[in-house]
Amino acid sequence: MRLPGWYWLSSVVAVLAACGAGAEQAHNLTEELRDASAQAACPARLEGRGKCEGSQCGFQLTLPTLTLQLPQQLGNMEQVLKEVRALKEAVDSLKKSCQDCKLQADDHGDPGGDGAGPAGDNRVQELESQVNKLSSELKDAKDELQGLQGRLETLHLVNMNNMEHYVDDKVANLTFVVNSLDGKCSKCPGQESTQSQPVQHLIYKDCSDYYMIGKRSSETYRVTPDHRNSSFLVYCDMETMGGGWTVLQARLDGSTNFTRYWKDYKAGFGNLEREFWLGNDKIHLLTKSKEMILRIDLEDFKGLKLYALYDEFYVANEFLKYRLHIGNYNGTAGDALRFSKYYNHDLKFFTTPDRDNDRYPYGNCGLYYSSGWWFDACLSANLNGKYYHQKYRGVRNGIFWGTWPGISQAQPGGYKSSFRQAKMMIRPKNFKP
Numbered sequence: 052m053r054l055p056g057w058y059w060l061s062s063v064v065a066v067l068a069a070c071g072a073g074a075e076q077a078h079n080l081t082e083e084l085r086d087a088s089a090q091a092a093c094p095a096r097l098e099g100r101g102k103c104e105g106s107q108c109g110f111q112l113t114l115p116t117l118t119l120q121l122p123q124q125l126g127n128m129e130q131v132l133k134e135v136r137a138l139k140e141a142v143d144s145l146k147k148s149c150q151d152c153k154l155q156a157d158d159h160g161d162p163g164g165d166g167a168g169p170a171g172d173n174r175v176q177e178l179e180s181q182v183n184k185l186s187s188e189l190k191d192a193k194d195e196l197q198g199l200q201g202r203l204e205t206l207h208l209v210n211m212n213n214m215e216h217y218v219d220d221k222v223a224n225l226t227f228v229v230n231s232l233d234g235k236c237s238k239c240p241g242q243e244s245t246q247s248q249p250v251q252h253l254i255y256k257d258c259s260d261y262y263m264i265g266k267r268s269s270e271t272y273r274v275t276p277d278h279r280n281s282s283f284l285v286y287c288d289m290e291t292m293g294g295g296w297t298v299l300q301a302r303l304d305g306s307t308n309f310t311r312y313w314k315d316y317k318a319g320f321g322n323l324e325r326e327f328w329l330g331n332d333k334i335h336l337l338t339k340s341k342e343m344i345l346r347i348d349l350e351d352f353k354g355l356k357l358y359a360l361y362d363e364f365y366v367a368n369e370f371l372k373y374r375l376h377i378g379n380y381n382g383t384a385g386d387a388l389r390f391s392k393y394y395n396h397d398l399k400f401f402t403t404p405d406r407d408n409d410r411y412p413y414g415n416c417g418l419y420y421s422s423g424w425w426f427d428a429c430l431s432a433n434l435n436g437k438y439y440h441q442k443y444r445g446v447r448n449g450i451f452w453g454t455w456p457g458i459s460q461a462q463p464g465g466y467k468s469s470f471r472q473a474k475m476m477i478r479p480k481n482f483k484p
């Protein structure tokens with residue numbers, strides 16, 4: 052009997068060979084950077100210097116009259132290096148578990164096992180050498196850049212984002228391969244349960260992944276919900292109801308203007324530590340990557356705090372105008388997103404003052420209510436309304452939650468109540484704190 056794992060392994064290594072081309076292509080960043088779309092904005096070139104021998108491969112930075120600004124990007128390289136080192140450890144442990152596996156197979160005198168075992172072993176070694184190579188090249192590149200920094204600090208630099216995306220992508224790809232290999236390889240036939248030891252998560256898709264590795268402080272973390280896209284920072288709430296929440300939106304003092312255009316809501320705006328909208332593209336990626344629940348926390352100026360929980364939450368992509376999907380409601384604040392037959396934000400498109408996708412035929416709800424939101428015709432909730440520091444009169448364009456105590460008794464021309472705080476955050480449905 053042959054070990055099915057080894058067969059599988061060989062196809063994975065084929066994939067790896069392509070991405071291991073990563074290790075080779077890293078020699079030739081020139082090519083990668085040329086491909087990148089942002090290249091037009093990047094007059095500088097980073098290229099392999101001469102022939103690359105073994106893992107020693109220098110980088111040369113060619114600068115016309117330009118721009119350098121390294122520190123932040125160097126920080127990112129540091130991060131990548133760390134990830135590559137962690138990958139290397141994962142490969143080491145994989146290698147070990149595969150060896151153990153092979154010994155075990157030999158013990159059982161598996162007749163068909165000969166050849167397959169050692170071949171698999173070689174492939175893990177190959178994997179290891181690819182990781183080593185990538186790691187040392189990254190280190191060279193980093194040293195080189197650090198060396199340059201002194202000389203170039205008066206200049207303004209290079210759009211390093213291309214390189215960052217490129218490297219991120221390679222690391223994500225390697226990680227994916229290592230993680231999948233682990234699932235197959237660490238299980239020896241006949242010894243499924245005792246042997247397997249999950250490889251440490253190397254890609255954090257959202258805040259719950261940070262929670263799982265023991266992070267308990269509420270602050271910003273870098274997440275990669277989809278390894279084909281670049282990673283980005285999010286604010287994690289590690290305290291509310293068990294923690295692990297990725298915050299999508301926060302209002303607390305009116306410091307950020309939420310009357311914004313489509314492109315702003317798409318990319319996100321504000322300050323992650325204070326008030327912000329994370330951005331519709333990011334929200335889409337986060338909610339696509341795992342099944343999420345939504346929690347909304349609200350507080351009024353009397354100090355009343357209530358919440359709403361939706362057991363599903365998904366935001367479609369831009370092509371589908373970031374259409375909202377919410378599940379069943381639970382909580383204390385009332386189901387204002389699905390208020391009635393006539394006011395229902397579920398399954399509505401996103402509307403901004405410059406992009407009318409709402410159900411109101413005579414005008415743009417986003418323009419009238421000064422915000423970007425999944426307007427119906429028009430609203431029973433709007434957490435992106437204006438921040439009023441006290442009750443106000445006129446158009447109800449403040450932060451609004453239609454099921455809030457007392458709100459329905461308000462007179463049409465009278466005062467409207469306002470909110471001190473609002474927050475929207477998500478967490479995987481299957482998360483158990």
Ligand SMILES: *[C@@H]1O[C@H](CO)[C@@H](O)[C@H](O)[C@H]1NC(C)=O
Nearest residue numbers: 066067069070224225227228
């Ligand atoms: C890894 O990269 C290779 C080549 O770039 C690609 O063909 C492959 O699909 C990638 N694998 C994953 C899991 O993205």
Ligand SMILES: *[C@@H]1O[C@H](CO)[C@@H](O)[C@H](O)[C@H]1NC(C)=O
Nearest residue numbers: 078079081082099101102103
């Ligand atoms: C890198 O890519 C460029 C452009 O495709 C090519 O001309 C050059 O020969 C490559 N260099 C190496 C070392 O492969």
Ligand SMILES: *[C@@H]1O[C@H](CO)[C@@H](O)[C@H](O)[C@H]1NC(C)=O
Nearest residue numbers: 307308309310311312421437
């Ligand atoms: C917010 O931005 C909008 C659009 O640019 C502008 O009209 C409005 O005056 C701003 N509000 C505040 C309070 O700055």
Ligand SMILES: *[C@@H]1O[C@H](CO)[C@@H](O)[C@H](O)[C@H]1NC(C)=O
Nearest residue numbers: 279280281283332333334336
């Ligand atoms: C993810 O990639 C797609 C396609 O390249 C792009 O349109 C989108 O803006 C990216 N999202 C983020 C959050 O970077």
Ligand SMILES: *[C@@H]1O[C@H](CO)[C@@H](O)[C@H](O)[C@H]1NC(C)=O
Nearest residue numbers: 292360362379380381382383
């Ligand atoms: C709502 O949440 C509470 C507290 O978590 C739980 O006890 C209750 O069963 C939930 N109700 C529904 C309808 O899911």
Ligand SMILES: [Ca+2]
Nearest residue numbers: 407411414415
């Ligand atoms: Ca309309």
